[in-house]
Amino acid sequence: MAGARTLGRLAVLTAAFLGVAVSHAGEVFDAQVRRESDWLVVDLQLANLLDERTRSTVESGLPGSCLLEISLLDDRSDFEVTRRLERSLEVDLWEDVVRMIEAGREILFSSIAEADSAWSDWSSLRLARLPSLTGGRSYHLEVTVHVQPLGAEERERVSRWVSESGRGDRTDVSIDMGGLVRRFFGSGDSGREIDVWRGRSFTLESLEERP
Numbered sequence: 001m002a003g004a005r006t007l008g009r010l011a012v013l014t015a016a017f018l019g020v021a022v023s024h025a026g027e028v029f030d031a032q033v034r035r036e037s038d039w040l041v042v043d044l045q046l047a048n049l050l051d052e053r054t055r056s057t058v059e060s061g062l063p064g065s066c067l068l069e070i071s072l073l074d075d076r077s078d079f080e081v082t083r084r085l086e087r088s089l090e091v092d093l094w095e096d097v098v099r100m101i102e103a104g105r106e107i108l109f110s111s112i113a114e115a116d117s118a119w120s121d122w123s124s125l126r127l128a129r130l131p132s133l134t135g136g137r138s139y140h141l142e143v144t145v146h147v148q149p150l151g152a153e154e155r156e157r158v159s160r161w162v163s164e165s166g167r168g169d170r171t172d173v174s175i176d177m178g179g180l181v182r183r184f185f186g187s188g189d190s191g192r193e194i195d196v197w198r199g200r201s202f203t204l205e206s207l208e209e210r211p
Contacts, residue, residue, distance in 0.1 A: 010092040026066065026145035028197040033141065038130050042070060042141065044122040049147050050112070057149030058112065062087060063090040063101075066119060067146040072127055075138040077203070081128045089119055125179075141199040 029047040046066075054064040068090075071082040081087065088101040091112070098115040100107045109115035134137070 015127070021085070026120075026147050028143050028145065029145065030142060031199050033202060033207060033209045035130065036124075036126075038132065039126045040072070040128045040204070040207075041210075042122075042127050042129055043123045043127065044070075044143065045069075046120040046122065046145055049120055049145075051147070054149045055112070058089050058091055058098075060151065061091055061093045063088045064147060064149045067148070068122065068142045069127065070127060071142045073142060074134070079171055080133065080139070083125065083127055085122070085125070087119055091113055112191055116158075126163075128206060135204050138201045138203055139187050140201045141197075143197045143199070144195070145197075 025048045028044060030043075030045040032043040034043070035041070046068075049066055050058070050064070056071045058064045068085045068087075068088045069082065070085075072080045074080055085100070089098065089112075090101070091098050098109040098112055099120055100109065102117055107118065109118065
């Protein structure tokens with residue numbers, strides 16, 4: 001049972017990463033860039049992540065995923081660094097709790113409203129080490145947000161390329177990434193328009209520093 005759950009969850013996260021059946025783009029409500037020790041840190045507050053379709057999917061016990069991509073560009077629009085993050089939200093109908101899953105870590109909530117508030121708060125994201133950036137140069141952020149409900153059909157399709165094997169007390173999970181990429185991007189349907197939020201320009205010297 002645990003193995004099936006692991007496979008199912010990994011299939012869900014893999015499908016989310018590959019952008020299967022994207023439902024809608026969330027919004028950046030607020031974005032703050034600051035210095036923290038020797039890091040450039042970003043605090044993001046998102047909005048409108050749970051549209052009607054995603055909420056309905058999550059309430060039925062299937063997961064919804066939020067995919068976040070943050071890019072730092074310089075004044076020549078050259079990419080300095082890009083960070084990609086993912087969170088899933090699902091209702092455990094047996095235990096009557098809502099689970100938020102991020103990087104293999106689960107946080108439990110008593111309601112979807114409570115979970116949605118946490119789901120939308122992306123604080124203290126370390127984007128780049130300050131010594132790796134050039135002082136006196138202007139930078140800006142570009143952020144894309146996708147929210148997608150993953151129904152049974154998407155889970156089943158992705159599960160074909162995920163396999164699990166056990167040896168003693170060790171469990172190995174493998175993903176046929178080549179098969180996944182060919183399946184979901186080989187049909188020519190990858191030309192979706194993507195809304196990109198762009199922040200104001202700033203210099204490293206102008207940023208607030210927090211301990």
